[in-house]
Amino acid sequence: MRLKALHPLAGAVTGVSAGAVVAILLPGALGTALGLLASGLGVAASVWTLERRNAAHRELLLAGLGEVKVRLATGAIRIDALSQRIELMPMRDVDAAPARAAINELTAEVGLLGDLIHQVATTLADHDEKLTRLPPAVPPAPQTASIAPEVRLDPEAARREHAEKLAAERAAAAAAAREKAEAERARLVGEALGEGRVEVQLQPIVSLPQRRTRGYEALPSLRIDENTLLMSHEFLDVVEEGGFGPTLDALVLTRALAIARHLASKEGDVFVSCNFSAATWNSSRALAALTRILDRYRDHIGRLVIEMPQAVFRSLDPTSLGLLGAMSAxxxxxxxxxxxxxxxxxxxxxxxxxxxxxxxxxxxxxxxxGRVASDIAAGDLAAMLTRASITLVAEAVEDNPAAADMIEFGAGMGQGNAFSPPRPVKPDVFAEPAPAAPARPEPAAPMPSAEVLDYPQPAASAPAEPAPMPERLPFRAVLRRASA
Structure with missing residues (x-):
């Protein structure tokens, strides 16, 4: 007789029977004690046998699951090899499409079965781990209905759910990486602005049709390190979001005024223009700070042109309009x-x-x-602006045919790569001019007096007539004459 073939309750039955026999044959307390001891030993033997059998069954189940996973992996490898053979066969795409579809479906089924088997093995392992973590003396908890894991029988739905989960995880990882990169970029831009590492490139503004340089637009760039230079379109959004607009505008305005000072030493009425951010135009405090910078360069602001977006011009508040008028005056x-x-x-x-x-x-x-509706023709716009002493500047002119079209429209000036791309400014432009040495006046030769030469003394000259007072003109007429 094999002991392993006996039922687990055989030990309990044997122990209880032996205990009863001992209690009957040995009367008194000794017989009762020996009977209870025999019954307890029988119950303990049954419990031990039951645990051994459950452990053996679990090991057999896990071994079977492992073997199934190995066979599934082998099947997947064979399916992959079959797919490669089909790809190498000289078949048309129309004939090979059903075979590829069947192989893809079979691959999906094998993958789904592998996932389900892995889920079962993981559940069993988690169950065993939780049982080992339970304290030895725990009151019996009320039995609750265990919720079995949901098993999807539709492979397409499982594949779609898995793909959506992967897409969501990738999107979250990409968003986190993008936020980290934007934060690092904002930090670098803030440090560069704080240290004043702003460089200016100039793009000529030429007269049409002569193409003679009449001015320059100062385009800011930001030096991050020795090998990295950000153009304006690469960091202006970070500047606007971070609230660094007034700081950048102050740096650009200072450099533009230095360029205007350099242009004042050259021949011709050449100007330099610069832009302000929307945050500066919407803040009277920032405009007041820029006005103080203009006061320090009062002798050169006649060569400065400040560009303003049309949307900002239409939405200026009264305070900003007053500062605008002060700058214009x-x-x-x-x-x-x-x-x-x-x-x-x-x-x-x-x-x-x-x-x-x-x-x-x-x-x-x-x-x-005619692609955009308008109340005025494009060819009449230049003439209308000219009557008000305003010059039409065609910007973003990229090639010579576009430049010819702008000449036909009557544009007085042009700007774009068709004339010249932006170019860096020489460092000596921003250098402070050396103070000129004061010229020593030569002593005038003494004039001989009339008494020495025996000439009669000159008669006292009549008082000069007072010069006529200049005619006072209205301020608007002065502006028109200056701009004409």
Whole structure:
């Protein structure tokens, strides 16, 4: 007889029977004690046998699961080899499509079965681990219905759910990486602005059709390190979001005024223009700070042109308009930039100090072709602005045919790669000029007096007539004559 073949309850039955026999044959307390001891030993033997059998069954189950996983892996390898053979066979795509579809479906089924088997093995392992962690004396908890893991029988649904989960994880990882990169980029931009590592590139603004340089636009760039230079379109969004706009504008304005000082030493009425951020235009405090910078360069602001977006010009508050008028009274000229429509009032623009209107060449061509509705023809815009002493500047002119079109539209000036790309500024432009040595006046030769030469003394000259007072003109007439 094999003991392993007996039922686990055989030990309990044997122990209880032996205990009863001993209690009957040995009367008294000794017989009862020996009977209870025999019964306990029988129950303990049954429990031990039951645990051994459950452990053996679990090991057999896990071994079977492992063997199934190995066979599934072998089957997947064979399916992959079959797929490669089909790809190498000289078949048309139409004939090979059903075979590929069947192989893909079979591969998905094998993968699903492998996932289910792995899930069962993981569940058993977790169950065993939880049982080992239970304390030895735990009151019996009420039995609750165990929730079996949901098993999807649809392989397509399982594959779709797995793909969606992977896509969500990848999207979350990409978003986290993007946020980290943006934070690092904002930190680098803030450090560069704090240390003043702002460089300026100049793009010429030429007269049409002569193509003679009449001005320059100062385009800011940011030096991150020795090998990294960010152009304006690469960091302006970070500057706007981080609130660094007034700081950048102050640095660019200082460099533009230094360029204006350098241009003042050259021949010709050449100007330099620069842009302010939306945060600066919407803050009267920032505009006041820039006004103080202009006061320090009062002798050179006549060669400065400040560009202002059309949307910002239409939304200025009274305080900003007052500061705008103060700048215009001190000699600063303005240019209307980023024009999105041709609904312009030239007289109002001139009264606010606007002397240039910059419109993209593509927008002018769109109006001329009728792709954009407008109340005025593109060819009449230049003449209308000229009557108000405002110059039309066609910007973003990329090639010679576009430049020819801008000449036909009557644009007085042009800007773009068709004339010249932006170029860096020489460092000596920003150097402070050396103070000129004061010239020593030569002593004048003494004039001989009339008494020495025996000439009669000159008669006392009649008092000179007072010079006539200059005619006082209104401020608007002065501005028109200066800009003409």
């Amino acid at each position: 001190n000699g600063v000229r303005f240019a209307l930039d980023q024009v999105v429509d041709l609904r312009l009032d030239p007289r109002s623009l001139f009264d606010r100090g606007v002397r240039f209107v910059k419109i993209k060449a593509a927008l002018l061509e769109a109006h001329a072709d």
